[in-house]
Amino acid sequence: MIRIFQLDETAVRKVRDIDSFSDTERTLWVDLQNPSREEIKSVEDKFDVNFQSQQEQLEIESSSRYIEEDEFLIANSNFLIPDKEQPDGYLNVPVSFMLKDDTLFTYRNADLKSFADTVKRIKSRRAVFSDGAQILIFIFESRIDYDADLIEMVSQEIKAINRHLDLDAKLDKEMLLKINDYQELTMSIRENVVDKQRVISAMIRSDGWFTEEEQQRLRTLIKDINSLIDHTNFIFERLEFLQNTFLGLIDLEQNRIVKIFTVVSLVFLPPTLLASIWGMNFTNMPELSWHYGYPIALGAIVVSSLVTLLIFRQKNWL
Missing domain, CATH: 3.30.460.20 (CorA soluble domain-like)
Known part of the structure; x- marks a missing residue:
């Protein structure tokens, strides 16, 4: 044009x-x-x-x-x-x-x-x-x-x-x-x-x-x-x-996500330790003969998780 x-x-x-x-x-x-x-x-x-x-x-x-x-x-x-x-x-x-x-x-x-x-x-x-x-x-x-x-x-x-x-x-x-x-x-x-x-x-x-x-x-x-x-x-x-x-x-954001995973892992660490100990099937384990051993074990697992969460809360890690 x-x-x-x-x-x-x-x-x-x-x-x-x-x-x-x-x-x-x-x-x-x-x-x-x-x-x-x-x-x-x-x-x-x-x-x-x-x-x-x-x-x-x-x-x-x-x-x-x-x-x-x-x-x-x-x-x-x-x-x-x-x-x-x-x-x-x-x-x-x-x-x-x-x-x-x-x-x-x-x-x-x-x-x-x-x-x-x-x-x-x-x-x-x-x-x-x-x-x-x-x-x-x-x-x-x-x-x-x-x-x-x-x-x-x-x-x-x-x-x-x-x-x-x-x-x-x-x-x-x-x-x-x-x-x-x-x-x-x-x-x-x-x-x-x-x-x-x-x-x-x-x-x-x-x-x-x-x-x-x-x-x-x-x-x-x-x-x-x-x-x-x-x-x-x-x-x-x-x-x-x-x-x-x-x-x-x-x-x-990534640090926050990693922190959440870290806290979750640590919260379940004590229950995992208790469950691992009581999961051993040795013959001379006294806990095997406890009448209330199962509810006591569950209670200990819950309490250990709550205690870990309480410690994290007091340290302002959550």
Whole structure:
């Protein structure tokens, strides 16, 4: 799918194919989402650009995510989206940005919320965007806001888990795996935010591609990113603390169970000893001739158990 946003004297017009493209109007943004080979070829021929394939975007090194030449600027970044195959999972989608002659070109193979928000912003406030650089900055601003929402969601989930985590809580592997999932998600968010930090830092150092006002917006973005990184560090610490608390509660629960088994074993130790002695069938055992030997033996067994329980109670072992 191709979406082309062109600026005339009064408004921004959206074009969905090259055939409806007007050479007389100023092109702000050319967005390729899940494009076919024919669509990519038509845009490359029309605007004299060259897009990287999806495989090339995935294999590109972090040090080469930003390329600046005299005629164009290229930035590659990963965007985190929910995984449709795994309800609680997220995956990275590479997105390629290119600025050429004040026109922004984007190439992506996923539907991204930050791009949808940018389209809505263009429709609602058309006077805000006068070139592709402003659209590029707004996409990153929207993306950072979305990452902040993800971090806040993880923080709220951690609070919910922490409120229900006590000795009477159901301590099972599902809860431990849930904590691990949030650790993986926080790590993915941090990696994506750091990726944006490197790209935006390079954009700030660029020569002549951004105005002073746009540079100020980029510097504000860097401050927001730094605060998100600090927040992810705090979440990591909370998750580690929560994981250690969870494992500590499991240890306490196991110790309590072992204690119960130990007490039960010790309570039945004296009766077992008496029953073992009186269970010997020697000929000269005087107890064999006792008339009330059986009830006396039962009473002694019960009393020995009760005495053991009383001693444990007095020692506060129960």
